[in-house]
Amino acid sequence: MSTESQIELEQLSKFAAIASSKVYTSHADLDPKDHPMQEMLDWCEKQGDIVVMRSGLILSSNPSSRSVQNCKIVMGGKGLRAGKVVPTTSALVRLLLAGAKDEEADKHLDPTSDPQSVSLQQQRLRMLVAEGIREQISDIHLEVREDATYVRFRRHGELYLHTEWPARVGREVSAVAFNRETDHAITHFNPLVPQNASMPLHIEDMDIRLRLASLPAHGGFDVVMRILTTGHEQSMTLDELGYTADQIKLIHRATQMPYGTVLVAGPTGSGKTTTLAACMQMISDDRKIYTIEDPVEKLISNATQVPVNTEKEDRDFAGLGRAALRMDPDVIVLGELRDEDTARVMMRASITGHLVFSTIHTNNATAIVTRLVDMGISQNLLGDPNVLVCLICQRLLPKLCLECAVPVTQSAAHQPNLQRWAEVFGDKLSQVHVRGKHCKLCNHTGISGRTVVAEVIWIDEQSRYFIQKCDILGWEKYLKEQGWSGYPDQVLRLVSEGVCDPVDAEKLIGDLSALQTHKMIYGTTAKMAKEYSE
Ligand SMILES: [Zn+2]
Structure with a gap:
């Protein structure tokens, strides 16, 4: 140059x-x-x-x-x-x-063969990621099409258009990201097949990692970059994430157990890894922790973190889990329970006297049991007192920007729903707020962040009985009798306190007025927490 x-x-x-x-x-x-x-x-x-x-x-x-x-x-x-x-x-x-x-003229050039173009696009990529970090986003979407590249950001779960680039720029930035910046730089970016990669970046004094995925699309391709490690997320506690005091008591108790299994469930992008990292902070320093992750996301100071390599058979979750068991561990974290093989390693580790943590994809806490049975784990084994200790399921709900939120009763746009919501919230309706005119403080989104809504189940003897029979309905009924609160109760509480928008709540759990049978039980896991706290 x-x-x-x-x-x-x-x-x-x-x-x-x-x-x-x-x-x-x-x-x-x-x-x-x-x-x-x-x-x-x-x-x-x-x-x-x-x-x-x-x-x-x-x-x-x-x-x-x-x-x-x-x-x-x-x-x-x-x-x-x-x-x-x-x-x-x-x-x-x-x-x-x-x-x-000169865009037309450049169209047919291989961007990675021109050093000046490479370094320009590398800079552009870094600037884009830096902007993303400043705006506290989780994902960058590049939608590369014939006429233009649309750059969209996801912040607090919502996608918005950040900027547009010429199509050529999108192609070059994608190629540079995959070919020049990733850990396995030998992979040649090909927009015609789905590709995955991981990229370390040092931006604004922060060590971050991007997880890249591409997918061919009609008229072009998409590249999605997830920003994995940012400094401020690392130190989040369960309290800051939005867990209630009673739930934290139960989870804390679980982290002090000598053996057993703790599972964190939830859809993709619901912050399960952040919750696991918060759990690890609760484990005392005299216990040896191994984490098997794909990839290593947040650095955990008191753990040995092992990255999975899906291309090598003995370096997948199950293979590395088995290897970690030979390393005299006390606690093992299996990043994700994807298959029967990994589930078996989890059961074996648990039965042989280790405390095991893992994540799984389900929509509520009781469904974890059905999912494990589907994976081929027997109900009898799941009901064994050495196995399940605590089941957690979480989702994220946007929190209103308190600066610009307006009372729902004063919002013209929400009048059609008012009668329906009045039936649910009664005289608490006056405290319910919705997104307002948007302000500078919330970057004109109307929301200030997200809170966890969670279900936490402590597995007691009675629960084990229901698990062995795989009687989920009976189990849920029993839990409710114990004062346990599921998603609907948590969500209703947050809306009635003016923390979350009822429209967002309905996106998560459906029509609120259909929940009337719950009669606003603001009960929590209080009884269970009391029973099991020392
Ligand atoms: Zn605002």
Whole structure:
């Protein structure tokens, strides 16, 4: 790469940092609905020595010229807020204004064979991930199509359009991500077949890991990048995650058991790994912990963490689990219970006197038993007092931004549902809030984060009896009699306290008024927690 383009790249990233927002390198980078910015760029192109960023930042190679003053006037006329004026080189202005024109010509080039393009796209990828981390998102979706690449972010479970790129840029960034940045860089990115990879990145003093997956689609392909490790998530406690005090008591008790199995269930992306990491923090330092993970996500200070390699037979969950059992462990974490083989390793570890943790995909806590039976584990074995200790199932529910939430009774849009919800919440309806006009504090999403809604079951003797008979209905009835609270009770409580939007609640558990039979039991796992706490 020439020295001049090196300097340009450095400046580009420097100004991107100042603007702390996107650097638009071409017209095609703009939101098509964004007419004023489009016109502004056309105007800049005519001047030749000035360029405007979406943040309002003005870059000029000739700051004392009239064009700076004119630019501010033109921006004002279009309702755009003019920001700081930053002097720059004419080369950078040209670089920022150019782009769209030579897109066609570049289309057939192999992006990974051109070093300048590679380092530009590597930078673009890093900037995108850095923006994602700043916006506290969990996933980046690149939807690469013939005409454009749509970049969407998922934050607090919801997907929104972050920006658009030219199609070429999406193809290049994807290729660079898979070919240059991943752990197994030998894999050659092929958009025509589904591919997976894992990528370590050091961004803004944080060691993060991206899990990449691609899927061919009509007219292009998708790449989804999940951001796995960020510093602030690491130290979350069960309390901060949203578990109730009674539930925490039961889970704490489980982590102190000498042997047995603790299972954390929930759909994909419901934060099961974060919960497992919080459980590990509760385990005393005199116990040796082995975790088998795919991949290692959050660093756990008191554990030996072993990554799974699905390409090698003896290095899958079951194989490494068996190997860990020979390493004099006290506690074993099997990242995910995917198959019968792994389930058998879990049972064996548990029966031979180890405390085992794992995660499993089910929608509620009692279903864990049916799922294990489906995997080929016998009911008799599951009912053995040495095996199941505690079953946890969790989901995530968006939390309202308290700054802009409005009482449901004052929201015109929610009037059609008011009667229905009034029947559920009675005089507590006045405390129920919904997403409001959105504000700066919540990034105009109306939500401030997510809370765990969980079911926690301590397996007592009576429960083991129901498990051996695989009588789930009878078991649930027994649990409710004990004052146990499932999802509906937890969700109703959060909505009635004004923490969560009833619309989000219904997305999770369906029509709230259909739950009336529950009669607002705000009972918790209090009785069970009391019985089992020392
Ligand atoms: Zn807000």
